[in-house]
Amino acid sequence: MTEQQRTALEAAAFRRLLKHLDDNKQVQNIDLMNLAGFCRNCLAKWYSAAAQEQALGVDYEAAREIVYGMPYAQWKEKFQLPVPPQ
Numbered sequence: 001m002t003e004q005q006r007t008a009l010e011a012a013a014f015r016r017l018l019k020h021l022d023d024n025k026q027v028q029n030i031d032l033m034n035l036a037g038f039c040r041n042c043l044a045k046w047y048s049a050a051a052q053e054q055a056l057g058v059d060y061e062a063a064r065e066i067v068y069g070m071p072y073a074q075w076k077e078k079f080q081l082p083v084p085p086q
Helices: 003-023 029-036 040-053 060-068 072-079
Strands: none
Touching: 003 040, 003 060, 029 040, 040 060, 060 072
């Protein structure tokens, strides 16, 4: 496998992960963090960090919009559940 093929496969897998998360909005970030140790915000941070390493202008908010498929505030308003009392 060439480096270009590997990169294409990784990109396809990442896009599929984003689609899966988008199709399962009922899965809250806290659930992801508790079970997997990462969440949508982590993906956005990693995306932004990778962009910074390549001197591309993708800040954290822009990366969150890519990961969430909409501005974070809009996603939060539509899909984030209230924190249950402890």
